[in-house]
Amino acid sequence: MSIYRKVQAIERVFASLEREVATFQDATGMKCLSGCGLCCKKPDIAATPLEFLPLAYQLYKDGQAYKWFEELRSEPEVSICKAFRPFVSEGDRGFCGQYKDRGLICRLFGFSAMLDKQGIPQLVTCKTIKTELPEAHSVAVKHIAEKQPVPVMRNFYFQLRAIDAELGQTLMPINKAIEEAIKAILSYYSYRQRRGA
Numbered sequence: 302m303s304i305y306r307k308v309q310a311i312e313r314v315f316a317s318l319e320r321e322v323a324t325f326q327d328a329t330g331m332k333c334l335s336g337c338g339l340c341c342k343k344p345d346i347a348a349t350p351l352e353f354l355p356l357a358y359q360l361y362k363d364g365q366a367y368k369w370f371e372e373l374r375s376e377p378e379v380s381i382c383k384a385f386r387p388f389v390s391e392g393d394r395g396f397c398g399q400y401k402d403r404g405l406i407c408r409l410f411g412f413s414a415m416l417d418k419q420g421i422p423q424l425v426t427c428k429t430i431k432t433e434l435p436e437a438h439s440v441a442v443k444h445i446a447e448k449q450p451v452p453v454m455r456n457f458y459f460q461l462r463a464i465d466a467e468l469g470q471t472l473m474p475i476n477k478a479i480e481e482a483i484k485a486i487l488s489y490y491s492y493r494q495r496r497g498a
């Protein structure tokens with residue numbers, strides 16, 4: 302499969318996830334707080350390179366891929382996601398500078414479930430939503446306990462892995478995942494250029 306087709310396939314998985322998340326949000330009232338962005342500041346977000354292939358592809362199209370790659374490579378100690386933009390206005394906590402092309406974990410976190418050891422789905426959300434929207438949180442927990450529809454993390458990781466088992470296999474720090482995704486895109490196009498394709 303060409304890299305472009307992989308990007309399209311990933312985007313289809315993302316689109317289907319967006320629909321499931323919207324259904325879950327409508328049913329429960331769960332949502333992010335305006336101007337929050339706190340979850341993007343976590344220094345230990347793990348992701349696979351594959352979920353950032355659309356971002357890497359977009360950066361390549363915009364002529365930014367090599368710059369990002371060099372910056373990520375030269376700052377391996379930076380743990381906060383490179384796509385995060387911390388300053389907007391007074392009181393804001395920041396936002397994603399690459400929202401359209403954010404990764405799978407960014408789309409799942411807050412509005413999905415993880416299967417526990419017994420295979421029972423458990424809500425995965427953040428402390429802020431739990432504290433600031435306690436009613437919605439309770440509705441969401443009940444909704445899941447009653448086996449109502451909720452995006453299940455594992456299912457979406459499986460769907461991505463079916464597109465590219467290698468790039469979708471390993472979880473790593475988010476910036477490393479972005480770097481590896483860009484590396485895959487740069488290698489692909491450099492090989493094609495060398496072949497005159």
Ligand code: SF4
Pocket residue numbers: 340341346382383384385386396397398399400402403404407475
């Ligand atoms: S890609 Fe965007 S949404 Fe995901 S962690 Fe980085 S800043 Fe946050």
